Amino acid sequence: MAQQVVLENNLEYLSLSKPKRVLFKLKKFFTGIPKKIGNFFTSIPQKTRDSRSKFLQIFKNVAHAMTDGDYKTRLSFLFMGAGLVTRRQVFRGVLYFLYEVAFIVFFALVGFPSLRGLPTLGQMAEVSYIQKGGGDTVTSIMHDDSFNILLYSLITIALILVLIFLWYNQLVDSLRLQREAYIGRYASDKQTIRNVLDKSYDKTLLFIPMLGLALFTILPIIMMIVVGFTNYNAQHSTPTKLFDWVGMQNFALIFAAGGDGDSKLVLQVFLEVLLWTLVWAFFATFSNYFLGMIVAMIINIKGIKLKKVWRTVLITTIAVPQFISLLLVSRMFSDNGIINGIAGNIYNAITGNTYTNISFLGDRWLNKVMIIVLNTWVGIPYTMLICTGLLMNIPEDLYESARIDGASPAKMYFKITLPYMLFVTGPYLISQFVGNINNFNVIYFLSGGGPAFTFGTGTVVPSIISVTGVGRSDLLITWLYKMSVDSTAKEYGFASVLGLMIFAVVAFFSLIFYGHSNSIQNEEEFQ
Amino acid sequence: MNNEKKQNYRSHKRAILTRNIFVYILLVLISIIWLVPFIYLVAQSFCSVYVGTYFFPYLNLDIAKDMLAGEVAAGRILAEDIRPETFPIFTLENYADLFGGLTNNPSAFANTYPFYRWYFNTFIIALITCILQTVLVLGTSYAFSRLRFSMRKGLMKLILILGxxxxxxxxxxxxxxxKLIGLQGNIFSLILIYIAGSAMQYYIAKGFFDTIPRSLDEAAMIDGANKNTIFFRIIMPLAKPIVVYTLLLSFNAPWGDFMMGRFISGGEMQQMTVAVGLQTWLTKGQIETNFPRFCAGGVIVSIPIMALFFVLQKYYVEGITGGAVKG
Structure with missing residues (x-):
């Protein structure tokens, strides 16, 4: 069994029983926190020294290129790639130069005006007016658009950083080629091609994925964080309206300060949604995990026939798109759905009384239970599939010797099967937990987030709650969705703050889990 | 002595038999629980109207009248109420409605909701996405698993945090x-978004590559192969399960994705995917008439994916057990 990687060869640890070991680990983690923080701060001087010397090295290199460089290298100060083109690396040199030209054009036309508008986010919105003498409606040509200003400013800043990086790189490269020429080694375009397929193969493979990541994930995330400091919503929607910086106002809203109505309610609703998100993620993850494992074990029992048939039946749920099965099941359990219909008929036939429909997915408490139960219907087949193969990997002689020692099946499960499975599927379990925190489909399609929050009469409900239609079974992610898509208010500013909160929660749990997962820490051991 | 042994053996056998009977009952129960919704889906797709209390449709109107005769006699149902509009009667109309837009004179429903278009959109998206995404995911995974470069750990951490x-x-x-560049409400922008996220999905394929012995690379390198050759000639042939797994997963994702599809389509009927389109039929006030059509759509969507899944099931299991978990 691959359990050797566990903790260190701590005698104290090894002498403990299983549950005590977990406690010991937890205790060690928490008592270790102050030390870790201490280590972090004591390592700062060394780290700053390291990064400072690295930083200084950059300037040294640039100065070096200035003093020792020949005219080709010095030319690259102004014209990027000049030092490469003149030294037979035409292809790369031309690419550098093209970037420079493109940047200058972009900066002059778009970048500079945007950066200038950044402090105010625009002053004049688009206006339409009817021409004198009853002509056509005319839209103002010169107008600001806060969204564009913000977006283009960020893009410009990113492009400037890339420019600096490329400029430095080509300078150092030019200097390197100059040195190599001294000893009679000349570069060529052929060498570039060879490098693309061998020495710099990582760059070749990662270029497009990382470009996609930068444009479609990193840039939007930065933009989203920035929007959190503005009042961007339906009332301040471009191009006919402008939005503006509001500082920490959106953050203050969540922590019961400012805003209209009873401001404490926002915090109360937020905490309730957060609590349900965590409760849901916990139960959804572990109910699926254990039930799926049990189903896999049942099918794996020796002597049970038609194993393939049982598995195939379960796998149909994976094969049917989730939204179809979820919407279907939510209809079956709805107030006048088939479950209530049949139950009503049976109840009626037996007692003769009229049957009142059970609100499986509408009741405040019942729907939470139902969501978790119905989620197992979706999730068990996945776990079953993963566990089936792994269960067969457990060496049979372990069970054999346990049986000879007279261990009961329950004992074998807790002492052999479970520890093995937990160890092997650790990373899977973590990703499931994080995935469930952001599980949009199950909640949105089953209950739609309902029922709505109700407050005592006379309370002034803050608009951020009333307009976004948050319900008692909403997760943070579905609340976010309602806020920015379903509701007409489009509270992007607040949504971005909520998004950061989700990030904080997920990051917190991931850090704890990842720090304790052996297979992640010891990556290289598996090769 | 011998007798006692025999008796022991017999009681043991009986215990196993009772256990097996119990297990079979459990398995049949599980199968019923997992299959009933699908039988319901198929049954409802042939109904003329959705009525909450009926699981199956009546085969035709005469049978419905016969079977409901008792209810009519008792006065609970009026005889003239037994019509296809109020009782679920078997019909193929729902399927005809889905693809009605392709005929010369489509019904009003088929005119408003171009299901065939959604189906085609989703198929194109799934096809392009699965090819490009697989290439990018495998490339990223290979780089993180096999190549050693200065930014490796940093990039992996960055992706973890971005996720x-x-x-x-x-x-x-x-x-x-x-919207700024005029690409919103377009299926190609959806493809772009799916592909751009490829780097985030490297985990499973990387886990799989990690299990392939490094000595193979080293041997090839000594023979003078460059990294590109190693990737395509050595690693790829060994990684067939993970290639099929990635293809299958990225092909399936667009069929089930609702959140992004809905947002990008911006309510434009012609640019919707099946998930977004079918959901519009279940909004309030539409359920009675449209639920059977939704079911028919669900059946049509599920068939190809299910077929693909069953054919490639072996690879799926190998890929996920080889990549998701390491022991």
Missing amino acids: MFPGFLSLVIIYYTL
Whole structure:
């Protein structure tokens, strides 16, 4: 069994029983926190020294290129790639130069005006007016658009950083080629091609994925964080309206300060949604995990026939798109759905009384239970599939010797099967937990987030709650969705703050889990 | 002595038999629980109307009248109420409605909801996405698993952290950005978004590559192969399960994705995917008439995916057990 990687060869640890070991680990983690923080701060001087010397090295290199460089290298100060083109690396040199030209054009036309508008986010919105003498409606040509200003400013800043990086790189490269020429080694375009397929193969493979990541994930995330400091919503929607910086106002809203109505309610609703998100993620993850494992074990029992048939039946749920099965099941359990219909008929036939429909997915408490139960219907087949193969990997002689020692099946499960499975599927379990925190489909399609929050009469409900239609079974992610898509208010500013909160929660749990997962820490051991 | 042994053996056998009977009952129960919704889906797709209390449709009107005769006699149902509009009667209309837009004179329903178009959109998206995404995911995974470069750990950490942000929020920004360049409400922008996220999905394939012995690479390198050759000639042939797994997963994702599809389509009927389109039939006030059509659509969507799944099931299991977990 691959359990050797566990903790260190701590005698104290090894002498403990299983549950005590977990406690010991937890205790060690928490008592270790102050030390870790201490280590972090004591390592700062060394780290700053390291990064400072690295930083200084950059300037040294640039100065070096200035003093020792020949005219080709010095030319690259102004014209990027000049030092490469003149030294037979035409292809790369031309690419550098093209970037420079493109940047200058972009900066002059778009970048500079945007950066200038950044402090105010625009002053004049688009206006339409009817021409004198009853002509056509005319839209103002010169107008600001806060969204564009913000977006283009960020893009410009990113492009400037890339420019600096490329400029430095080509300078150092030019200097390197100059040195190599001294000893009679000349570069060529052929060498570039060879490098693309061998020495710099990582760059070749990662270029497009990382470009996609930068444009479609990193840039939007930065933009989203920035929007959190503005009042961007339906009332301040471009191009006919402008939005503006509001500082920490959106953050203050969540922590019961400012805003209209009873401001404490926002915090109360937020905490309730957060609590349900965590409760849901916990139960959804572990109910699926254990039930799926049990189903896999049942099918794996020796002597049970038609194993393939049982598995195939379960796998149909994976094969049917989730939204179809979820919407279907939510209809079956709805107030006048088939479950209530049949139950009503049976109840009626037996007692003769009229049957009142059970609100499986509408009741405040019942729907939470139902969501978790119905989620197992979706999730068990996945776990079953993963566990089936792994269960067969457990060496049979372990069970054999346990049986000879007279261990009961329950004992074998807790002492052999479970520890093995937990160890092997650790990373899977973590990703499931994080995935469930952001599980949009199950909640949105089953209950739609309902029922709505109700407050005592006379309370002034803050608009951020009333307009976004948050319900008692909403997760943070579905609340976010309602806020920015379903509701007409489009509270992007607040949504971005909520998004950061989700990030904080997920990051917190991931850090704890990842720090304790052996297979992640010891990556290289598996090769 | 011998007798006692025999008796022991017999009681043991009986215990196993009772256990097996119990297990079979359990398995049959599980199968019923998992299959009933699908039988319901198929049954409802042939109904003329959705009525909550009926699981199956009546085969035709005469049978419905016969079977409901008792109820009519008791006065609970009026005889003239037994019509296809109020009782679920078997019909193929729902399927005809889905593809009605392709005929010369489509019904009003088929005119408003171009299901065949959604189906075609989703198929194109799934096809392009699965090919490009697989290439990018495998490339990224190979780089992280096999190549050693200075940014490796940093990039992997960065991707881990980026994955913690709710991806949906950046979608709002992407939507407005696409709007700026006039690409919103377009299936190709959806493809772009799916592909751009490829790097985030390297985990499973990397886990799989990690299990392939490094000595193979080293042997090839000594023979003078460059890294590109190693990737295509050595690793790829060994990684067939993970290639099929990635293809299958990225082909299936667009069929089930609702959140992004809905947002990007912006309510434009012609640019919807099946998930977005079918959901519009279940909004309030539409359920009675449209639920059977939704079911028919669900059946049509599920068939190819199910077929693909069953054919490639072996690879799926190998890929996920080889990549998701390491022991």
